[in-house]
Amino acid sequence: MTGEREHQALVVRAPGDVALVGRPPLEPRTGHLIVRPDLVGLCGTDLEIIDGRIDPAYIRYPVALGHEWTGVVAGDSPLAGQRVVVEGIIGCGHCRRCAAGQTNLCETYDEIGFTRDGAAAGEILVPATLAHPLGPAVAAQDAVLTEPAAVVYRGLVRAGVRPGSRVLVVGDGTIALLAVLLARLWSPAEVTMLGRRPEQAGLAASAGATAFTTNPPEAGYDLVIEAAGATSAVQAALALAGRGGTVLLLGLPPHGASVALAADDVVNNDLAILGSFSYTAAAWREVVALLNSGQLRPGRLISHRYPLAEWEQAVTTLRGAPGPRGKVLLTIGQDNERETR
Ligand SMILES: [Zn+2]
Ligand SMILES: [Zn+2]
Structure with a gap:
């Protein structure tokens, strides 16, 4: 045994059935990056996924949660060590919607954290074309809000x-x-x-x-x-x-x-x-540019952080903790990985 690291993922196996599940290391794949998420935001949509209240057309169980996140590229990619945010909607790239830049309306709905595994995990495999590198001055706590910021930005435009x-x-x-x-x-x-x-x-x-x-x-x-x-x-x-x-x-x-x-x-x-449904690739580019230029610092809206292992507490907080409540985060770090020997 060569110290292969199993990682844990927060998986909704079926409505009402959520657990941390051990997973083998991800295999590298052409055109993809392996990213180690370190901050993952939870939102009301995650609760709908957990409870089975989401429109069934937009979910595929079992699924690892996590569509609002940032992380650092792993493996031997030229981007290794780089902090990224990754567009969640995976457009097919060739339908008339994708051709028109309406990636939110792609005829084949496919989204990280909904129809494929999300980032509440030690590792995630993502299409390289959807990863946006962030400048060294951008804090992870600002980056983690990129996805909901892109949703809002697209609506405002x-x-x-x-x-x-x-x-x-x-x-x-x-x-x-x-x-x-x-x-x-x-x-x-x-x-x-x-x-x-x-x-x-x-x-x-x-x-x-x-x-x-x-x-x-x-x-x-x-x-x-x-x-x-x-x-x-x-x-x-x-x-x-x-x-x-x-x-x-x-x-x-x-x-x-x-x-x-x-x-x-x-x-x-x-x-x-x-x-306004979700976001377009253009909205992501704009939000990433605002983060990189320092004009957008949404991290001030974070109110709670919990290690992945304490996900139940995070969900309880999200459902209605008293007091000021902004973004609720899961933090993922070394304590989430264990050697399997
Ligand atoms: Zn969300
Ligand atoms: Zn498409």
Whole structure:
């Protein structure tokens, strides 16, 4: 036995059945990189995967969790030692959507942490073309938020944030906080956050919100971003947009839920209602450029970190720990690997 290192992966074997599972070392593969993740973010979608509440079209069990992450390239690649973030959506590269740059709409849905194993593991094998190297000045805690930042960034580009405009973000979780942080790049006059938990006010301020409230403000916003993923938040977002305004739906309400819509108001108020699914390769390039230039430092939104072995505590925190709650991370390090002799 030559000290081959087994690694552990946090696997959802089936809805409600989650465990740390020992895995043999990954085999190198042409066109791929082996990456050692060191920080992995968890989000509400991971809870939906764990609970089996996710639309079955977007998941394949068993699956290792982990679609928000950063790590360091391993093995004898020329990139070995390099910190990277890796696009999760693996476009086929030849359908009409991929050809048009709409990689989020590729006709063959394939995504790390959903239809193939994610990064909550000692090692992960990824297509080399999807890895984005980060400069040495970028901290891992900022890099780990690239995926949700790309989701938000793509939505904001789709909706358009005008300088001097009034923006309202509905929700107070990580996507909402990132929406505040990123919207400010376009210099709106105001970014108000309508949250549910008063404890989130401090995180909202650190993201750059000009106001935080738990009571619906007066309607009339140019852009309302729904980032809570709840039907009540969608309804609030639709009601709070001003005439000529845009409502951007970023959150993912429960599969199959529907919302009552006053259709005449949509017409009378000249509203644009947009959904935004995931991210494009272009959004990743933009977010990586913002990280590398130091213009985007989302690490301030991290509130909790747990070693991989304490994943149950991380999940409990994510489900509703009291107090301020931003991004919840798993940390993966030497303690996750053991010699198999
Ligand atoms: Zn996520
Ligand atoms: Zn495609």
